[in-house]
Amino acid sequence: MVRPNLRVDTGPRTRMIDLIVRPLPGAQPHLLVLFREHSGEREGPPTERTDQMRLMERELQRSRESLQANTEDMAVSVEELRSTNEELQTSNEELQSSNEELTTSKEELQSLNEELITINAEHQRVIYELAQANNDMKNLLDSAGIATVFLGNDLTIKRFTPRITRVINLMTVDLGRPITDISVNLRYEDLTRDISQVLENLETLETQVQTHGGQWYLMRISPYRTADNFIDGVVVAFTNVDVIKGMERQMQGALAYAEGVLNSMQDPLLVLDAGARVVSANRSLHHLLRLGAQQVNGADLYALAHGVFDQPELRARLGEVITSGQSLSNFVIDLSVPQQGARKMKAEANPVFGQDGQFALTLFKMEDVTELLRRAAEHGEDLNG
Incomplete structure (x- = not known):
């Protein structure tokens, strides 16, 4: 910025100067202020010079005040920028550390994901084998022609084969109901007592029973043992022995x-x-x-x-x-x-x-x-x- 022909009163004489303000290159914002004096300039009338000088003095004062305010603001800004820069450096270091942690976590997650994929494949294989074993067991029970019902420790119905309907009047909706609530097509009054006895002494019981229609069955009541030898109810199986009878x-x-x-x-x-x-x-x-x-x-x-x-x-x-x-x-x-x-x-x-x-x-x-x-x-x- 250049303000030419400014009058400056220095005492016995008035000087004519050009005010030049230039920004300085660098990381921090600075300004270079130059006062260039004119040599051999003509002076105007005293009154006119006095008014101009006063006007210029006021403008100069305002410029000085503005310059001082800008300088102070600039100093505050520089300090704030320095503090902000330090915070940014700290944040950058924290981000770098977080990035390293995230990279490590990503590698761990990838390793964990690979293990989960392996475990999932094993689970899928086990599920397939269990489904196959369940299908084999169902077909075995159905083809063996043995009417079977699986009961829990509380005598509730867990599962049964289709042929059981010839002996006990069961339907799919009866799953979860106590066997004592179901009508039994047998000329035998001690079924519940025998089941409770097997649960109590854990010994298999066999006896021949007859349906109301005259068919003979060999009834076998056995404890239901899990793979870890835990008693989880009983298995009641009825084998048709009409031919044998x-x-x-x-x-x-x-x-x-x-x-x-x-x-x-x-x-x-x-x-x-x-x-x-x-x-x-x-x-x-x-x-x-x-x-x-x-x-x-x-x-x-x-x-x-x-x-x-x-x-x-x-x-x-x-x-x-x-x-x-x-x-x-x-x-x-x-x-x-x-x-x-x-x-x-x-x-x-x-x-x-x-x-x-x-x-x-x-x-x-x-x-x-x-x-x-x-x-x-x-x-x-x-x-x-």
Whole structure:
């Protein structure tokens, strides 16, 4: 900025100067103020010069005051800028430190993310295997034809197979309800008691039950054990045994028929297994030995009636029948019969084969020939031939 032709009163004379204000280069804002005097200038009239001088003095004073205010403001601004610069440097250092921390955290997060991806893949594999195992178990239970219901420790229904509806009237909406609230299609009143008993003593219980429709089931109540051996309820399984019950009835009928046939025979008769143990015997044998059926059935032949059949030759002959499957006939043995004394008995043994052609049982029959042999001896007859 340049203000030319300014009058300055210096005492005895008035000087003419040019006021020049220039900014100085540098980091901080400074101004250079120059006063350049004119040489040999003409002076105007005194009055005019005086007015001009006063005007210039006032302007100069204002400029000085403005310059002083600007200088002070500039000093304050410089101080504020210096303080701000220091704060910015501190903030920059903090930002650099934060950036380093963020970089470290980013690396840790990347490492953690990789671990999470690995763990997630393992979890996905485990979930797939569990789903596959669940599907396998469901198909196994459904294909096995076993009606099963899973109960919690509080007897609430957790899960069941579709076939259970033939035994217990269950629907999907019954999940979570106590089994005691459900209608049971069984002629059996102790289901809840049996379940509570299994939960109490942790021992499996089996029994045969019948539905109101007449079907027979084998009911098995077992504790539900988790992988860490924790009891988390019970498993109630119903296996249809109608076919087995039918075969059992047929077998019982066949046994009753066979026993009837055996009992109709007057001669003592036993049915032996491969170990020479009594499977069955008729009433004539019971009467001969004065023993009941419970004492005879299942007993060792050679231990009956204090070893009445425990004879070396008889053992050898019956052993041949059992091992070779050849019949034994016209073999006379001496028996010490209770209340009758010594008796002559003609023994016969015939193997009984099963449907597969394998040896199964031996039919051992005896006939009392004591009187026949006595009469033959009296008449001099020989019946051994």
